Amino acid sequence: MKFRKASLALRATIAIFSFLVIQTAAQAQDKPNVVIMMVDNLGWGEIGTYGGGLLRGAETPVLDALAEEGTKLLNFNVENQCTPSRSALMTGRHPIRSGTTRVVWGVLYGMVSWEVTMAELFSDAGYATGMFGKWHLGDVPGRFPTDQGFDEWYGVANTTDESWYREQLQYDPEVGVQPFVQEAVKGETPTTVAPYTVEKRRLIDSEVNERAIDFIERQANADKPFFAFIPYTQPHLPTLPHPDFEQITGNGHYADVLAEIDHRAGEILDTLDELGLRDDTIVIWTSDNGPEEARGWHGTAGFWRGQYFTALEGSMRTSFLVRWPGMIPAGRVSNEIVHITDLLPTLASIAGYEVPSDRIIDGIDQLDFFTGKQETSNREGFPIYVGDDIFAYKWRNWKVHFWQLDNMFSAAQKLNVPNVHNLLSDPKELYPDRTGETTWVLPPILKRVVAHQATLLQEPPIRLGTPDPYTPPE
The missing domain is CATH 3.30.1120.10 (Arylsulfatase, C-terminal domain)
Structure with missing residues (x-):
């Protein structure tokens, strides 16, 4: 009799466990995937839907279509340099709080491990997390992407102009920085893939996409929700296109790179369509700050004035496109203020992760605004x-x-x-x-x-x- 009771109890336990597993799997399948594509130093006025495109020497049909398929923000605001913007995105906090207020060279920088990143939160919520591209939030053990919540990473740790160092005047390899393309998985030290040279600089964004697409395909086959962060290196100086895009526009390297940027977005969007993930994936496309100032590589902020490293609108406002079919209105254009810190709490409402409560979070949940339940942003400044x-x-x-x-x-x-x-x-x-x-x-x-x-x-x-x-x- 005791054996029968134990057997019944065991079967009941197994049944409950099986139910919980099924429920967890069902919940995981209900979680939308999130893809954030972030270009590097692209001005507000570069792509067609923001008044650029042909006026900048290259049409951008993929991104123009993405704007029609989702919502376009005219007043999306970032920080004025690469490191601060990426920190604000990852933590939902103003960079002044995190010690990440500026780009620096040759010293310890980046986010301390105490910071809680968006990638860590997605991971805690059951997402696979992958990053492919430029990090610029730390280049020492403990501060690489795979130390900060990403399951895997392929790309460069720092700024893209490092690829140019070896060719600069009187470069000394004994003391000069020798940058590399690296890869890593969570819990392991990054390994070197190749030197980050000017030649590799031309190829890196195509390789980033290859890795990102492979990651997306693997998660789709495993039926696992994923967060893919794809911070491209273009059009940061040196603004040089992939060999396949060299002279494709006839309007110079910058226009060639603009055509490549549009193409790279199309490769990711086509992959989502081919895998049947369009309706189940939130796609965000944006830039980390305003355009380059350096002559020969400079971009344009279009309607606004100024380049990055300033407090002018041309530095702070960047293009922002977001698509989530059936949830985010298509063809909507808004001039309401949204800040890059808002993405962490907004995506929390979608992915189901908990926003940290043991520290100040500056981001504001904008889900009702994004989904059209309200016309106004929840932020005034x-x-x-x-x-x-x-x-x-x-x-x-x-x-x-x-x-x-x-x-x-x-x-x-x-x-x-x-x-x-x-x-x-x-x-x-x-x-x-x-x-x-x-x-x-x-x-x-x-x-x-x-x-x-x-x-x-x-x-x-x-x-x-x-x-x-x-x-x-x-």
């Missing part, structure tokens, strides 16, 4: 940092500059009286109000600046160069 200083604050259609910095090569000037710009009437930020007719804007903006600064006392920022292990002060 945000502080704009250049390095460790607030250079400006953007609020509604207003922009207040506390510092003047017209380009990355000039010296910043602290303003005695802040410059107030109405971005609707002065989109290029050329004509600050000198009449006093808009000074009403200063109190509500300064109130928000002070409130933000108070949070830095509440949770002291991590300093650039902080080593691991890091423990926040009590």
Whole structure:
């Protein structure tokens, strides 16, 4: 009798376990896949749907179609340099909190392991996570992508101009940086694939796509939801196309690269279609910051003024396309403010992961806005940092500059009286109000600046160069 009771109990346990396994599998299948494609230093005005395309020497039919299939944001805002933008995306936090406010060379940088990344959250929610491309958030053990939540990674750890070092004047291989293309899986030290040379620079984005497509296909075959982060290297200088795209437009290297950028997006989108994943996948396509300033490689911000490394709109606003068939409205265009930190909490509502509650998260859940349940964004503004200083604050259609910095090569000037710009009437930020007719804007903006600064006392920022292990002060 005791044996029969034990047997019944065992069968009941097995039945419950089987039910839970089936339920977990069903829930996993219900989770939408997420693909984020991020190009490097592409201005707001480059692709056709934002007024570029043919005007920049190359049509962009794939991305123009993607804009029609989903929602296009005219007021998506990032940080003003590569490292800060990627940190903000990964953590949902302003980079001032993470010690990732600027691009640096030759020193310890990147996110401490205490930071919780989007990749870690996706992984905790049962997603396969893969990153393919440029990281720029740390290049030492503990700070590679596979130390920060990604199951696998293929790409470069730092900036793409490193590929050019070997060919520069009086380069000394004894002391000069020798960059490599690397690959890794979670829990293992990255291995070297090949030197990152100018020749490899031309090939890297095609290789990134090959790895990303292989990852997507493997997860589809395993019926496992996935998060694929694909941060391309183009059009960061040196802006040189893949050999297959050399002279394809007849309009120079930049136009050739623009055609390649469009093609790479098409390869990923075609893969999703071929695997029957279009309706089950959220696709985001964007850039990490505004265009290059360096002559010969420079891009354009189109309607706006300025390049990256500044607080101008041309630095902060980038193109942003998002598609989720049946969930996100097709053909919708919005000028509502969204910030790159918003993606982490927004995707939490979709993927089912928990947003960290033990630290300040600056991102705001924008799911209802993205899905069209509301016409307005849940965000009215945000502080704009250049390095460790607030250079400006953007609020509604207003922009207040506390510092003047017209380009990355000039010296910043602290303003005695802040410059107030109405971005609707002065989109290029050329004509600050000198009449006093808009000074009403200063109190509500300064109130928000002070409130933000108070949070830095509440949770002291991590300093650039902080080593691991890091423990926040009590």
